[in-house]
Amino acid sequence: MRDRLASLHRASGTCSCLMAGCTLSFLVVCALLIAAPTLLGRALRPDAEAVLRRMLAALAICYWLAYNIWWNWHGLDLRTGLPLQICDLNGLVAPFALLTGQRWARATLYFWTAALTLQAFIQPALTAGPASPVFWAFWTAHTIIAACAVYDIGVLGFRPGWHDLGYALAVSAAYVALIVPLKLWLGSNYGYLGNPSAENEIPPFVRALGPWPQRAIILVALAAFGFVVVLLPWRIAARRSTLGRPGMRGCNPCGR
Secondary structure, three states: OOHHHHHHHHHOOOOOOHHHHHHHHHHHHHHHHHHHHHHHHHHHHHHHHHHHHHHHHHHHHHHHHHHHHOOOOOOOOOOOOOOOOOHHHHHHHHHHHHHHHHHHHHHHHHHHHHHHOOOOHHHOOOOOOOOOHHHHHHHHHHHHHHHHHHHHHHOOOOOOHHHHHHHHHHHHHHHHHHHHHHHHOOOOOHEEEEEEEOHHOOHHHOOOOOOOOHHHHHHHHHHHHHHHHHHHHHHHHHHHHOOOOOOOOOOOOOOO
């Protein structure tokens, strides 16, 4: 659920080629598990689909609770143990969006997942192998979040617009406003916006952005840019669909 899972095992002696093979295999498995609820939901009647949606949301909530209890079983470390990484919060936003249909939650789920959580699959900050529970927790958490986001698109018909981008930016700004004071107070690295003394707490792709606070500023800017990037395909598709309707060719749908 949180990329900080990996920092616990940076010193792992797992062979890199073995890890590459495990990662590839689990990407395939995760893709199948992410798609499965959506494929099933699209085939069900509305009443049965609602039951499936609630079950998926319940799974996300139960896993989130179980994981956080397990992670802090031996005591809560405020600097690393609070569920305040993006994927931690997204793990709660996901079931909330499915259960309530609140537009701001659906928008946040989409943009956070497509632009941020997806990075866990592209460049997983994980060196622990299948023998470690951290390995399974990492993939399970991100798979559940992605499954909820894909379900919202493929079954519930969510299509992001510019106003949804505004929701996501507002929620993200509130997140940064929460995290920065905590970083100053605790010396934490939630959201990778901090400056921890241990270098292994900073993923390589974040470290490549330069020294702190430069990298924190760049990271926030890249996140906002990523939101726009994952929105553009939907807006382009919507515009082409509008222009392709009878009577709409040759006219500007915006009236300009």
